[in-house]
Amino acid sequence: MTTNQQAFDRARAAIPGGVNSPVRAFGSVGGTPRFFVEATGAYITDVEGRSYVDLVNSWGPAILGHAHPSVIKAVQDAAARGLSFGASTPGETELAELILERVPAVEKVRLVSTGTEATMTAIRLARGFTGRDLLVKFAGHYHGHSDGLLAEAGSGLATMAMPGSAGVTAATAAQTLVLPYNDRDAVTAVFAEHGDRIAAVITEAAAANMGVVTPLPGFTAFLTETAHAHGALLIVDEVLTGFRVGAGGWLGLEAQTPETPGYAPDLVTFGKVVGGGMPLAALGGRADIMDYLAPLGPVYQAGTLSGNPVAVAAGIATLRAADASVYRALDLAAATVSDAASAALTAEGVEHTVQRAGNLFSFAFRSAVPEDYAQVKDQDAFRYPAFFHAMLDAGVSLPPSVFEAWFVSSALDDTAMGRILEALPGAARAAAAA
Ligand code: PMP
Numbered sequence: 001m002t003t004n005q006q007a008f009d010r011a012r013a014a015i016p017g018g019v020n021s022p023v024r025a026f027g028s029v030g031g032t033p034r035f036f037v038e039a040t041g042a043y044i045t046d047v048e049g050r051s052y053v054d055l056v057n058s059w060g061p062a063i064l065g066h067a068h069p070s071v072i073k074a075v076q077d078a079a080a081r082g083l084s085f086g087a088s089t090p091g092e093t094e095l096a097e098l099i100l101e102r103v104p105a106v107e108k109v110r111l112v113s114t115g116t117e118a119t120m121t122a123i124r125l126a127r128g129f130t131g132r133d134l135l136v137k138f139a140g141h142y143h144g145h146s147d148g149l150l151a152e153a154g155s156g157l158a159t160m161a162m163p164g165s166a167g168v169t170a171a172t173a174a175q176t177l178v179l180p181y182n183d184r185d186a187v188t189a190v191f192a193e194h195g196d197r198i199a200a201v202i203t204e205a206a207a208a209n210m211g212v213v214t215p216l217p218g219f220t221a222f223l224t225e226t227a228h229a230h231g232a233l234l235i236v237d238e239v240l241t242g243f244r245v246g247a248g249g250w251l252g253l254e255a256q257t258p259e260t261p262g263y264a265p266d267l268v269t270f271g272k273v274v275g276g277g278m279p280l281a282a283l284g285g286r287a288d289i290m291d292y293l294a295p296l297g298p299v300y301q302a303g304t305l306s307g308n309p310v311a312v313a314a315g316i317a318t319l320r321a322a323d324a325s326v327y328r329a330l331d332l333a334a335a336t337v338s339d340a341a342s343a344a345l346t347a348e349g350v351e352h353t354v355q356r357a358g359n360l361f362s363f364a365f366r367s368a369v370p371e372d373y374a375q376v377k378d379q380d381a382f383r384y385p386a387f388f389h390a391m392l393d394a395g396v397s398l399p400p401s402v403f404e405a406w407f408v409s410s411a412l413d414d415t416a417m418g419r420i421l422e423a424l425p426g427a428a429r430a431a432a433a434a
Pocket of ligand 1: 059
């Protein structure tokens with residue numbers, strides 16, 4: 001039998017750090033990353049044959065749990081008809097229409113392969129459409145790894161405490177203005193100074209790459225108004241939240257909240273759930289802006305595998321299966337797990353907050369709910385590795401960083417939930433002792 005350690009050692013000889021995406025290396029929690037061979041429903045199994053209840057779920061896509069029968073069937077059927085044509089297929093239109101139905105702000109949509117491509121293209125499009133160069137983003141928000149978006153980004157950069165990336169030119173970095181999240185004064189000030197040069201503001205629909213940090217009520221509406229008053233666009237990044245926190249994503253949830261003023265983003269990006277676990281993402285928005293893309297308009301974007309038929313089949317099957325009962329199950333699972341984890345930490349006297357954005361949630365080891373990246377970083381993060389490893393030892397796989405959200409699936413049945421609830425008190429004890 002291959003051990004996780006052997007698999008990791010072998011990988012490190014061939015792949016930088018042994019991983020194809022940095023957070024997988026367990027850098028901030030220590031220990032040996034698990035190498036997985038299969039996953040079904042709520043469970044994922046490593047090379048040693050150990051199964052874990054999975055609360056990562058591929059960082060979001062697997063809302064139905066792993067290898068959902070209707071998704072697998074759709075993928076197998078599509079694969080049998082050919083893996084890639086590099087030409088148009090009816091399925092692409094079907095998926096585009098499903099997105100349009102669920103997200104009213106989206107009038108037209110283009111399919112790409114990764115969330116990084118979706119945000120990168122949205123920004124190029126915003127620049128092309130407005131004829132301006134500057135971009136505003138928020139500290140702790142992650143929008144993928146394109147050059148202009150790595151400044152003070154969340155996700156792996158938060159985990160590794162990297163302020164940005166080497167290899168990004170100073171000229172590119174200078175075109176991204178980074179503001180503290182939820183800070184209206186900072187937004188007003190940046191527009192007062194650079195308003196006629198700002199092409200767009202990009203914001204996570206609800207931030208979830210520095211742990212979960214929700215927009216304060218009305219913040220995104222304020223951003224929209226401010227951007228529009230200066231002729232700039234608003235790009236809402238729903239790569240993580242889209243089709244996960246509800247059928248209409250975070251935009252859909254906010255639209256149902258009476259105390260939140262309505263707003264219409266100009267462009268919206270999607271990934272993860274929209275591809276059902278296959279490499280597929282999308283950007284969409286106002287038709288007049290989207291029509292600025294080639295072949296109609298002057299902004300170029302393309303992809304050999306864009307709208308790949310197998311990925312499209314997975315996306316359609318996932319969105320079709322994600323009905324109201326699935327979102328009810330996700331909400332219930334999120335409430336059960338986050339309440340139980342919080343109760344276990346409280347019982348051990350561990351100071352913490354619970355942050356929730358619909359069924360996405362995370363914890364911070366501090367006394368007050370964080371509203372921005374500076375506050376998120378100001379916590380007893382040293383408690384997380386012990387908590388994480390106690391859960392892993394008890395057969396529950398959590399995100400290997402305190403700066404990431406936990407992802408539930410609708411496949412969490414009573415047995416899986418029981419394992420999580422049993423594991424939490426020991427993990428809380430470990431966190432308290434850290
Ligand atoms: N935007 C957000 C909000 C994300 O969470 C992510 C990935 N976690 C991305 C963009 C980038 O997506 P991808 O990893 O598919 O490039």
